Amino acid sequence: MNTHTCSYYADSIADMPDYPQLRESIECDVCVVGAGFSGLSSALHLSEKGYNVVVLEASKVGFGATGRNGGQIVNSYSRDVDVIESRYNKHTSSALCNMIFEGGDIIRDIIKRYNVECDFKAGAIFAALNGKQLKGLEEQKANWERFGHNELELMDAHQVAQATGSNSYVGAMLDMRGGHIHPLKLALGEARAISSLGGRIFEQSKVTKLDKGKQPVVHTEFGQVKAKFVVMAGNAYLGGIEPKISNKAIPCGTQIVATEPLSEQQLETILPSNYCVEDCNYLLDYFRLTADKRLLFGGGVVYGARDPQNVEALIRPKMEKVFPQLAGVKVDYAWTGNFLLTYSRMPQFGAYEDNFYYLQGYSGHGVTCSHLAGKLLSEKLSGYSERFDAFASLKHYSFPGGRHFQIPLTALGAAYYNLRDKLAV
Template sequence: MNARETAMVAHSWYEASVTRPPADAALQGALDVDVCIVGAGYSGLSAALELRQRGFSVAVLEAEQVAWGASGRNGGQVLVGFANDDTVLRQLGPAAARQAWDISVAGVHLLHARVARYGIDCDLVRGYLHVATSARKAEGLRHWTAQMRDTFGYDPISDIAPKDVRNWIDSPRYVGAAHDALSGHIHPLKYALGLADAARQAGVQLFAHSAVSRIEHGPLVTLHTAQGRVRSRFALIAANAYVGQLLGKTGARIMPVRSFIIATEPLPPEQAQALIRGRAAVCDTNFMIDYFRLSADGRVLFGGRVTSGNAGPDALMPSLRARLAGVFPQLAHVAITHAWGGLVDVTMNRAPDFGRIAPNVYYLQGFCGHGVALTGMAGQLVAEAIAGQAERFDLFARLQHHRYPGGPGLHSTWLRLGVAYNQLKELV
């Protein structure tokens, strides 16, 4: 782990609130399996579980440790849909887009089912608030909820009358809102560790500190690490924003964007309860979003502020604190106990990017902040494809993507331009 990433995760409340099991051993020597997976996050662990249920032997190679990346650091928001539903609708057409949407909804149900089946104690809460900061954005939110019901047949979403918004969230910032009764939130690291434990019990071989340095393609795929190699019939690259060069030009279709979260001290129960009805997760409709929720012990976990540069959590904490106070003025002087960050894998069109770089080498990337639930279904779809039922996987593989021009060296430039453009749009 380099110094920059150490700083990003060092003061994570998620890490501070769990006791990790002993680390998995590093790969030593040679191993032959049916499927080798790169990345022990949600998508890799989900695929591993699904493949074991279908009788495949599976090894997972993780460069650091289970859930070290986004799966252990994210906002914990369990969402239906995609970061850009319009892209999916435009590219796939109404019928196929409805099928893709239904798969995303199934992802939330799958997460609930796994929590129950494996007894994962991850502080699962149902309920999600989409909130708008202006009358124009409130109108856009109402248009979106109508699309969710009329185009995608999604009934758990309901509009909140403007006069009732303050009854749902005790903030002066929002003038419009909608409630989603199915989406919600979890403690993301607890969930990932629960998936890893279930995978081990199912017979998946997990290897930590086993970064893949090279892949040899062919009828059998060989993945090399510093101290060993795995030879397999199929491979899945599920490293997302930390993929490096393993996907070649395909990996250039995502931009790793840094996002940050702060945690307050635990609030008195009555104060915490008064902030958000039902302890729902919340996200606004802005391009530069604020997203937040209450933890099981009454903290406000408040996230946002993106950058592709070198800024760390300490540098962004004043900005996040100010935004928290703007949402909840009553918390202006509350203590901030933790601040951390991580990488989000963002595609240009903000639609998921699933596909193959060879007939027997699959990849999953581009979750764009909607990965907590969708990664579970992505793993299931890959397992189906490897087992010979590729229809649902190929539905997503039809989505068209473009590489970011100029490669990683221009990521900061593109992000600054994108932020500036969307901030101007939000002022109109």
């Protein structure tokens, strides 16, 4: 039986719920493949609109990136306003930019309406390591304010040091519409909400075959689902069940550690603000405190989603560079998880066969954007297509190098940008 990876998140939930395995033939309006945030948001928003929804999960609710990520509510997409406005026409860019803060709003609304206890804390810091990055944050603040975000504050080196406890940064931008959560608790809360609305969730129910046509059938090992619509929401964990979409992005791994609970003395200089932080590097580091006062620190990318042999050995030097006062601190948990990277770094939403939809490729911004994706999908199936279609109009490019060389070429490109970060050019 597939269970959650050995992470702080999974270990901190005392009573992990179990959903049944599909062992019969059933029918529904919409069959959602994948019980991560994309699938859960889709199922929840559709259930709220009265659709009969079935969710199929190969492992456990929140098994993939949803239950393993840094837990940070980060606004916008992996490409921000400046790139979007330079890359797409005015109509498309305006539509995309007008949605860049909505994912976080959706999360806060779900937490409030369904009383989801997931350790939510407002406040996110984007930290600059050099003057070039700080100038970029000034431009980002101005761009975000153009689209109605007025809860932003620039911080100088002294202010960011006071907020983080680290002297690594020359300045920062504080976003009070950002924040952090326990992502697995949020996923499980969303699953409960779906069930309360009549939606059905099945775990240990890996999809083995898809029958397309006017009446799609989704097959698992022991059952099947007849549906009017199918939503493919497996992201980096979808596998090869549908090559039409899985060949348009590559899975990548990121690593996270969680320390032992910190002492009151340590907490005086480790994130006294309790904001979450990410730096502005291409291969960025991110960190925050958990509800029980552990430092959760993540960073780095493994292209092709290979699991490193020693996650702690990769992350500890980064953590101790930011917080030298934690040299030698005990690490209680170390894990890895996969996200799906697109060539454009923009998410991929679309449809094929008229009744098969897909949501994927958040490129590191999945916590918020996946929640937006589910809402847009529910709008699309309900006859309001404009916002979903703005994303669906984006071209999906394959990575250069073909099947054998796309991963090493992508890693080479990342190394180039990482060098530019270090040289501040």
